[in-house]
Amino acid sequence: MSGSEPAYKKDQVVNVINSVIQKMQSQGAGQADQIFRELTQLKTMIEELRADISSAQPGEIKNTHIPSATDELELVVQATEEATGSIMDSCEVIQQQMDQMEASAATIVEGEVTKIYEACTFQDLTGQRIQKVVKTLAEIESRISNLLSLSGAVPASSESKPVQSEEESLLNGPQSKDKAISQDEIDRLLSEF
Amino acid sequence: MSFDTSMNVLIVDDYNTMLRIMRNLLSQIGFNNVDEATDGEAALEKMRQKTYGLVISDWNMEPMTGLDLLKNVRAKEDGNKNVPFIMVTAESKTENVIAARQAGVNNYIVKPFNAQTLKDKISSVLN
Numbered sequence: 001m002s003g004s005e006p007a008y009k010k011d012q013v014v015n016v017i018n019s020v021i022q023k024m025q026s027q028g029a030g031q032a033d034q035i036f037r038e039l040t041q042l043k044t045m046i047e048e049l050r051a052d053i054s055s056a057q058p059g060e061i062k063n064t065h066i067p068s069a070t071d072e073l074e075l076v077v078q079a080t081e082e083a084t085g086s087i088m089d090s091c092e093v094i095q096q097q098m099d100q101m102e103a104s105a106a107t108i109v110e111g112e113v114t115k116i117y118e119a120c121t122f123q124d125l126t127g128q129r130i131q132k133v134v135k136t137l138a139e140i141e142s143r144i145s146n147l148l149s150l151s152g153a154v155p156a157s158s159e160s161k162p163v164q165s166e167e168e169s170l171l172n173g174p175q176s177k178d179k180a181i182s183q184d185e186i187d188r189l190l191s192e193f
Numbered sequence: 194m195s196f197d198t199s200m201n202v203l204i205v206d207d208y209n210t211m212l213r214i215m216r217n218l219l220s221q222i223g224f225n226n227v228d229e230a231t232d233g234e235a236a237l238e239k240m241r242q243k244t245y246g247l248v249i250s251d252w253n254m255e256p257m258t259g260l261d262l263l264k265n266v267r268a269k270e271d272g273n274k275n276v277p278f279i280m281v282t283a284e285s286k287t288e289n290v291i292a293a294r295q296a297g298v299n300n301y302i303v304k305p306f307n308a309q310t311l312k313d314k315i316s317s318v319l320n
Contacts, residue, residue, distance in 0.1 A: 084210045092217070114221060114308045117214045121305045124208045128253060128283055 016042045053147065062144045066137050073134055077127045084123040091116050196319035198223035200246025205229075205236040205262065206281075207254040215249060215281075218308050222315065233257025237265055244272035247319065252282035252289070260296055267297040277318040281306065 020038050091113045098106045181189075202224050204215045212229045219227050228243070230236035232254040240248075248266070252259035263278055280293050281302040290301050299318040302310060 081208075081210055085213075088210075088213055088217070095217075110221065114218070117217055118305070118307045120210065120214055124206075124211045125283055125304055127208060 013042060013045055016045070058144045058148050062141050062148070066141045066144075070134050070137055073130045077130055080123045080126060084120050087116060087120060196316065197246070199226060200224070201243055202227045202247045202249065203230065203236060203239055203245045205231070205233065205248065205250035205254070205259065207231050207251065211251065218311055221308065222312055233259060233262030233265070236262050240266065240271075240273045245276050247315065248273075248276050248278045249281055250278065252280055252284045252293075260293060263293065263296045263298055279314055279318060281311075 016038055020035055020042070023035055023038075094109060094113055098109055101109060202219060204212055204219070204227060206212050206215065206229075209231075212231075216227050216229070224247075228239055228245075230239050233250075234257045236248070236250065237257075239245075250259040250262055257265075259280055259282065263280070266273055266276065266278065277299045278297065279300045279302060280298050281304060282289070283304045285303045293301055300314040302314055
């Protein structure tokens with residue numbers, strides 16, 4: 001199957017099956033050779049479909065890419081929550097100082113602090129939107145599992161991963177806290193060179 | 194505004210950030226007796242212990258949503274049965290608003306909202 005052809009030739013498979021059934025019903029056993037050829041063609045198509053699914057590495061998508069994307073999104077929620085918390089810590093300190101300000105200044109400061117609180121509601125909304133994306137990823141993961149089980153494609157453990165260059169393998173973006181090393185550790189590491 | 198700000202207020206949201214924002218905005222309006230709950234069931238537990246003058250709740254929470262909380266509150270024959278209830282939520286479809294109204298909500302605020310909107314809605318349900 002060439003790369004430009006659709007991976008799933010459902011219509012062709014159905015057409016071949018219908019053709020075989022018609023021949024068996026109308027011609028009897030005399031057309032055995034023709035039926036054999038068509039069945040062989042059908043078998044080839046099914047094998048090509050399975051090969052195409054395997055080459056798309058659905059197991060890796062399910063086991064690596066989707067969990068990784070989900071983790072990254074959850075870290076975004078966590079980071080924005082922490083940042084919003086810090087902003088509000090500062091707002092609360094400012095509010096506590098307002099008693100010591102002149103009335104006109106206190107009014108202005110309170111208005112601006114209120115605007116900051118209003119802006120901080122973004123964290124709730126982005127969090128909800130990201131949760132929707134996470135649910136969608138879970139649905140995709142579930143459907144890939146079904147596809148894998150129906151097609152009998154090669155399991156993820158025996159799939160060959162695409163080769164990454166050394167530079168590509170170093171580009172992983174921000175790390176979660178349990179995987180990242182601290183600035184102190186970086187300084188210590190560098191001092192050893 | 195001409196309402197009693199010494200009343201007990203219950204705010205319900207599963208996002209701590211929103212609880213904190215709401216508490217601070219309510220404090221600016223003058224409400225200082227504010228309790229918090231992180232889902233519908235936790236809110237009902239608070240309401241078993243205390244009578245509230247106002248409930249402000251998110252909708253999208255687990256395991257008990259704000260809508261289920263509202264239905265539970267209106268179904269119970271206790272001091273909180275008729276408490277003014279404001280839904281503050283990102284759910285902004287017409288059918289959501291209708292469902293909340295049919296369940297007995299007093300007002301409905303769509304996130305993101307500003308402090309003036311919150312004040313106006315509180316004023317409208319308490320006056």
